[in-house]
Amino acid sequence: MTLAVQIDQFGGPEQMKLVDVDVGDPAPGEVRIRHKAIGLNFIDVYHRTGLYPLSLPARLGMEGAGIIEAVGEGVTHLKPGDRAAYASNPPGSYSEVRVMPATCVVRLPDAIDFDTAAAMMLKGLTAQYLLKRTRPVEGLQSGDFVLFHAAAGGVGLIACQWAKALGLQLIGTAGSDEKCALALANGAAHAINYRRENFVQRVRDITQGQGVKVVYDSVGKDTWDGSLDCLRPFGLMVSFGNASGPVPPFAPAILGAKGSLYVTRQTLFTHIATRERTQAMADELFEVVQSGAVKIHIAQRFALRDVAEAHRALESRQTVGSTVLTV
Numbered sequence: 590m591t592l593a594v595q596i597d598q599f600g601g602p603e604q605m606k607l608v609d610v611d612v613g614d615p616a617p618g619e620v621r622i623r624h625k626a627i628g629l630n631f632i633d634v635y636h637r638t639g640l641y642p643l644s645l646p647a648r649l650g651m652e653g654a655g656i657i658e659a660v661g662e663g664v665t666h667l668k669p670g671d672r673a674a675y676a677s678n679p680p681g682s683y684s685e686v687r688v689m690p691a692t693c694v695v696r697l698p699d700a701i702d703f704d705t706a707a708a709m710m711l712k713g714l715t716a717q718y719l720l721k722r723t724r725p726v727e728g729l730q731s732g733d734f735v736l737f738h739a740a741a742g743g744v745g746l747i748a749c750q751w752a753k754a755l756g757l758q759l760i761g762t763a764g765s766d767e768k769c770a771l772a773l774a775n776g777a778a779h780a781i782n783y784r785r786e787n788f789v790q791r792v793r794d795i796t797q798g799q800g801v802k803v804v805y806d807s808v809g810k811d812t813w814d815g816s817l818d819c820l821r822p823f824g825l826m827v828s829f830g831n832a833s834g835p836v837p838p839f840a841p842a843i844l845g846a847k848g849s850l851y852v853t854r855q856t857l858f859t860h861i862a863t864r865e866r867t868q869a870m871a872d873e874l875f876e877v878v879q880s881g882a883v884k885i886h887i888a889q890r891f892a893l894r895d896v897a898e899a900h901r902a903l904e905s906r907q908t909v910g911s912t913v914l915t916v
C-alpha cells in the first residue's frame with residue numbers, strides 16, 4: 590500500500606485527503622513510477638473545484654519526477670531504474686507511487702535533478718508550445734513585443750526567460766511590485782503591476798501605440814477585454830487559463846471591430862498527444878535548461894501531506910515561480 594491524494598467531492602482545499610492505495614503492476618503501455626518530487630499546477634485547482642470536471646472519487650496532480658520501477662508490455666523507451674519525468678493525463682501525481690500511461694513519460698537527463706524536473710515539465714512544455722508553436726499569422730521576429738500575463742508565476746518565469754532567449758520583448762504583468770521586479774530579473778523587457786496600473790494604457794505606451802502581435806492570457810475573466818485591446822491588427826489572442834475565472838461568452842464580431850483579430854484556446858494536452866511530439870518538446874526544454882538560458886525557480890516547497898496549504902498559497906496569489914511537493 591502507498592499514499593495518494595484523493596477527492597471524493599469537488600470543493601476547497603480541505604477536500605483533498607491522503608488515502609492508502611494499492612497501485613499494482615503496469616498494464617501494457619504503462620509504467621510504475623516512484624515519485625521523488627511532484628509539481629503543483631493551477632490546473633490541479635481547476636480539477637479540485639470541478640471547473641474541469643473529473644469522475645469522482647478522483648486523484649489529483651499532473652506533473653512529477655522519479656524512478657521507473659516497472660514497465661508494461663510494449664514500453665520500449667523506459668526501463669526499471671531509469672530516472673524519468675512527465676506532464677501527463679490522467680491526474681494522479683500527488684502520490685508516492687503510481688501506475689500511468691508511458692506516452693508522456695520521458696527519461697530525465699542526469700544533469701537535471703528531480704525537484705527541478707517536477708517543477709518544470711508541465712510549465713516548461715507549456716512555455717515551449719506557447720512561444721514556439723502558438724504564433725500570430727505574421728510570425729514573430731526578433732525584437733517583437735508579446736504580452737504575457739501572470740509573468741512571475743510558474744509558467745510565467747519560464748516564459749520570461751525563454752522569450753528573451755528567442756529575442757522577443759516580453760511585456761509581463763504581475764500582481765505586485767515585487768513580482769514585477771522578479772519578472773524583470775528573469776528577462777521580461779517590461780513589467781506592469783496590473784493591480785495598480787492600467788495595463789492596456791501601459792502596453793500602448795510601451796509599443797508607441799502599435800500594440801502587440803500576441804497576448805498569452807492565462808488569467809481569463811479579469812484580463813480578457815483588456816488583452817484584446819492590447820493587440821495590433823491581425824494580432825493573436827492566446828487564451829490558455831482561467832486563474833481569475835473562465836472567459837465569458839463573447840460575440841465574434843468584436844474581433845473584427847478590434848482589428849481582424851485571431852483567437853485560440855490552447856491546452857498542452859493536444860500538443861503532447863503523441864510520444865514523438867512529447868519527446869521533441871521535452872528535448873527542447875531540457876536543452877534550454879541545461880544551457881542555462883532558462884533557470885527553474887522553485888520558490889516554495891511543501892510536504893505532500895501539506896498539499897492543502899500549497900493550494901491555498903497558489904490560489905491566493907502568494908506564490909511565485911514553481912512549487913514542489915516533496916515525498
Ligand SMILES: NC(=O)c1ccc[n+]([C@@H]2O[C@H](COP(=O)([O-])OP(=O)(O)OC[C@H]3O[C@@H](n4cnc5c(N)ncnc54)[C@H](OP(=O)(O)O)[C@@H]3O)[C@@H](O)[C@H]2O)c1
Nearest residue numbers: 630631739742743744763764807829830832833856857906
Ligand atoms: N492551457 C494550458 O496548456 C496550460 C498549461 C499550464 C498552465 N496553464 C495555465 O497557466 C496559468 C499559470 O499556471 P501556473 O501553474 O504556472 O500558476 P501561477 O502562474 O504560478 O499562478 C497563477 C497566477 O495567476 C495570477 N492571477 C491573476 N488573477 C488571479 C486570481 N483571481 N486568482 C489567482 N491567481 C490569479 C496570479 O499572479 P499575479 O498575482 O501576478 O496576478 C497567480 O500567481 C494558470 O491559469 C494555468 O491554468 C495552462
